[in-house]
Amino acid sequence: MQTMTGIDQLRLWRTLMDLRQIGAGATEADGITRLAFSPPELEAKAYIRVLMEECGLDVYTDAVGNVFGVYQGREPDLPVIMTGSHVDSVIRGGAFDGTLGVLGAIEAVRTMKEAGIRPRRTIEIVSFSDEEGTRFGAGYMGSKALAGKLDDRFLTLTDQEGESYETVLTKAGYEPSAYPKAKRDSREIGAFLEMHIEQGRVLEEADIAAGIVTTIQGPLWLQVTIEGAADHAGATPMAIRKDASLAMAEAMLAVEEAAVTHGGVGTVGSLKVKPGGINIIPGEVVFTVDMRHGDTTLRDRMLTDIEASFSAIAGKRGVSFKTLVTKKEPPATCSEDIRASIHQAANTCGIPVKDMPCGAGHDALIMSTVTRMGMILVRSQDGISHNPQEWTSQEDCAKGTELLMRTLHSLAEERGDEA
Ligand SMILES: [Zn+2]
The missing domain is CATH 3.40.630.10 (Zn peptidases)
Structure with missing residues (x-):
């Protein structure tokens, strides 16, 4: 040579x-x-x-x-x-x-x-x-x-x-x-x-x-929609609210926890709160999740953990979660x-x-x-x-x-x- x-x-x-x-x-x-x-x-x-x-x-x-x-x-x-x-x-x-x-x-x-x-x-x-x-x-x-x-x-x-x-x-x-x-x-x-x-x-x-x-x-992308109930921010006591935004806050922390637990990365990069008024309890939230891991099994476990957390949050807060996978590259x-x-x-x-x-x-x-x-x-x-x-x-x-x-x-x- x-x-x-x-x-x-x-x-x-x-x-x-x-x-x-x-x-x-x-x-x-x-x-x-x-x-x-x-x-x-x-x-x-x-x-x-x-x-x-x-x-x-x-x-x-x-x-x-x-x-x-x-x-x-x-x-x-x-x-x-x-x-x-x-x-x-x-x-x-x-x-x-x-x-x-x-x-x-x-x-x-x-x-x-x-x-x-x-x-x-x-x-x-x-x-x-x-x-x-x-x-x-x-x-x-x-x-x-x-x-x-x-x-x-x-x-x-x-x-x-x-x-x-x-x-x-x-x-x-x-x-x-x-x-x-x-x-x-x-x-x-x-x-x-x-x-x-x-x-x-x-x-x-x-x-x-x-x-x-x-x-x-490999990136795995989700689009998550949380349905709660939009109510008056003054007239609705805390105990009876179905606040989609608070559910989202917990869901975001669950994404972080799943990523840290399994050694991957997880990001909520985009979120939309609806209807989006200062005096209205959010009735709907749409956000994205980007999850990545070098190991498919562990990435799938991140997803399983996240979905389990979402359903626990849904039960606790009286809201519903809809999760759509928009990208999944191995x-x-x-x-x-x-x-x-x-x-x-x-x-x-x-x-x-x-x-x-x-x-x-x-x-x-x-x-x-x-x-x-x-x-x-x-x-x-x-x-x-x-x-x-x-x-x-x-x-x-x-x-x-x-x-x-x-x-x-x-x-x-x-x-x-x-x-
Ligand atoms: Zn490039």
């Missing part, structure tokens, strides 16, 4: 800062907005295509706008090693979420090419469409299309303007009904590796630049082999790393249903993301990319799973 030169830190940084201009608001505080299939997101993908072409890759776009750059290996018939992330963003997002994984992959392959390294297996870089799900409330659409996990229902989802996914895809120049063509045979893909910013504070607190993901926690375990490869890369170039679960969802979660999967996380300043202040230092971006390059190289050279 040839020795590898380091990646070009400044060149990588320049591409991150160039891409940051696309979809940027008028001031820094406005951040970056590149919603799926909006003009800035399409422009960002065009920028990625240009970089891939400059790098000498074979570039193509699939039926749902996923952009690919292919570096042919010495044995192109073997399953490919795929790597990448996304360039769409949330509203007023930051410059590193997703982009680091795509631009880092391009820099990694470019460095290999310049060092005269042509690995055994083909390396395929991907920039997935609509990872964030902000526009249509779904997310992971590009990777789901590749994994064959979409059905026609997604075409009828609508954005804030009432435009359907089908219309938006057509306007962006795609043929919506062709989305099944984006599905890839799992035998063509030997591994998927994603580098992404951490979006939390674990690495910063450990004073370490990069993490190796053990499991990606957690994913990262491949031991890929984790070992990243560790080896870290040892070789002297970059300290930390094994850790990943709390945020990523395309890698979906890709784990297609092939073995691994993730490298890179330190986020103050743990901030989905925010204009999202920041990862130039040096940390370079370290993560160095690990990505070395891991891609060793995966692309490995023997044993030629079937």
Whole structure:
């Protein structure tokens, strides 16, 4: 195996800062907005295509706008090693979420090419469409299309303007009904590796630049409606009230308790109190629960505990609970082999790393249903993301990319799973 030169830190940084201009608001505080299939997101993908072409890759776009750059290996018939992330963003997002994984992959392959390294297996870089799900409330659409996990229902989802996914895809120049063509045979893909910013504070607190993901926690979302009785806030004694808001307060604490008991996380991120008057006892409350755990059994136990608490609260307060599961993605375990490869890369170039679960969802979660999967996380300043202040230092971006390059190289050279 040839020795590898380091990646070009400044060149990588320049591409991150160039891409940051696309979809940027008028001031820094406005951040970056590149919603799926909006003009800035399409422009960002065009920028990625240009970089891939400059790098000498074979570039193509699939039926749902996923952009690919292919570096042919010495044995192109073997399953490919795929790597990448996304360039769409949330509203007023930051410059590193997703982009680091795509631009880092391009820099990694470019460095290999310049060092005269042509690995055994083909390396395929991907920039997935609509990872964030902000526009249509779904997310992971590009990777789901590749994994064959979409059905026609997604075409009828609508954005804030009432435009359907089908219309938006057509306007962006795609043929919506062709989305099944984006599905890839799992035998063509030997591994998927994603580098992404951490979006939390674990690495910063450990004073370490990069993490190796053990499991990606699968989100389970609930929408909960509590029905009580709306009465006069002055004329109704405390003892005979059916206050939906007090039931909600107890329910929120039950979510916290279930998460702490089972070592997961639980969040009530949105709540609506109705009718919503200062002198009216709330008759109805609607709130959401986001629960995550790296272990499906324990996540299910969190749910069982929460539901038991809800029914106890209902009995005690004379209200009723209606619970609807709106999202349920299984957690994913990262491949031991890929984790070992990243560790080896870290040892070789002297970059300290930390094994850790990943709390945020990523395309890698979906890709784990297609092939073995691994993730490298890179330190986020103050743990901030989905925010204009999202920041990862130039040096940390370079370290993560160095690990990505070395891991891609060793995966692309490995023997044993030629079937
Ligand atoms: Zn992301």
